[in-house]
Every structure is written in structure tokens, then in C-alpha cells.
Amino acid sequence: VLGGGGRRNRGDPALQQGIRYNMLQLLQAAGTNGRSDVSSKGLTGDGYEGHYFWDTETYVLPFFLFTRPEVSRKLLEYRFHTLPQARARARELGHPRGALFPWRTIDGEECSAYYPAGTAQAHIDADIAHAVRIYCESTGDGAFLRD
Structure with missing residues (x-):
């Protein structure tokens, strides 16, 4: 069922069950079409209205690097597809160049109703850049950057 990600912990069946359950949650919640991401609560709840956060690139993407690099x-293609909105947002917030990815999003536009939080999350760009770097280094997929 977990194909390629089924790691075994032989000493503790409860721990093994917990690991497999968490892996299943990640596998079923991940966007696999390049146009969606992992919502903040996965499939377990409606917190944050299902919006996507930078948490995917920081915490979820590394799991898939080891189990399902594709x-x-x-997940990174999703960010690529929202790059035009991120570039427009940078201009909107006074940056003449670059991109500023939103804190909370579905379609690339900022979804946070709390303006101070939505405009203060500049670290997201570095988190996404780091994810692109570790993806390319781990997989050798230089075509991702060229495309």
C-alpha cells in the first residue's frame, strides 16, 4: 500500500503503526497534479479553510524526497504555477523585482484575512528556494530549473 515508503521498525509495533498511519496521511493528502499542494490540516480537518502554507516545502517535501521524489x-510545480501571482504580490508590496509567495493560499493569491500576518511572512520565499535546492540536489533533476 505504501509502495516505496514502507519502512520497518521491528522493535515497537505501536510505533510502526503510528509511522505507517502518518505516512498514509501524507500520501493521501499530497497534491500530485502540479496544480495543488497539501492543505494545512491534510484530510483530517478544516483548519485554515484548507489553505496551503509554506509548511509543505519545509516539512512535507523532504518526506517525499525519500519515498516518492515525483x-x-x-509540489514544487504548484509553486511554479503560482509564480505570476507571487511576482505581482512583490510589486504590490513595493518590491520592484522578485516574487513574494503568500502565507496562506489556494490559487497563489494571499488568503489571510489578517493583513499584518499575511504581509510579514517574507521567509516563505527562502523556504521555497531551499526546497527547490534540496529537490534538485537529491534527485539530480536539473530540468526542473531549466523548465
Whole structure:
């Protein structure tokens, strides 16, 4: 069922069950079409209205690098597809160049109703850049950057 990600912990069945359950949650929640991401609560709740956060690139993408690298690529493709909105947002907030990815999003536009939080999350760009770097280094997929 977990194909390629089924790691075994032989000493503790409860721990093994917990690991497999968490892996299943990640596998079923991940966007695999390049146009969606992992919502903040996965499939377990409606917190944050299902918006996507930078947490995917920081915490979820590394799991897929080791178990399903093709899913990691699809998660990064989602960010690539929202790059035009991120560039427009940078201009809107006074940056003449570059991109500023939103804190909370579905379609690339900022979804936070709390303006101070939505405009203070500049670290997101570095988190995404780091994810692209570790993806390319781990997989050798230089085509991702060229495309």
C-alpha cells in the first residue's frame, strides 16, 4: 500500500503503526497534479479553510524526497504555477523585482484575512528556494530549473 515508503521498525509495533498511519496521511493528502499542494490540516480537518502554507516545502517535501521524489516535483510545480501571482504580490508590496509567495493560499493569491500576518511572512520565499535546492540536489533533476 505504501509502495516505496514502507519502512520497518521491528522493535515497537505501536510505533510502526503510528509511522505507517502518518505516512498514509501524507500520501493521501499530497497534491500530485502540479496544480495543488497539501492543505494545512491534510484530510483530517478544516483548519485554515484548507489553505496551503509554506509548511509543505519545509516539512512535507523532504518526506517525499525519500519515498516518492515525483510527488516532490509536483509540489514544487504548484509553486511554479503560482509564480505570476507571487511576482505581482512583490510589486504590490513595493518590491520592484522578485516574487513574494503568500502565507496562506489556494490559487497563489494571499488568503489571510489578517493583513499584518499575511504581509510579514517574507521567509516563505527562502523556504521555497531551499526546497527547490534540496529537490534538485537529491534527485539530480536539473530540468526542473531549466523548465
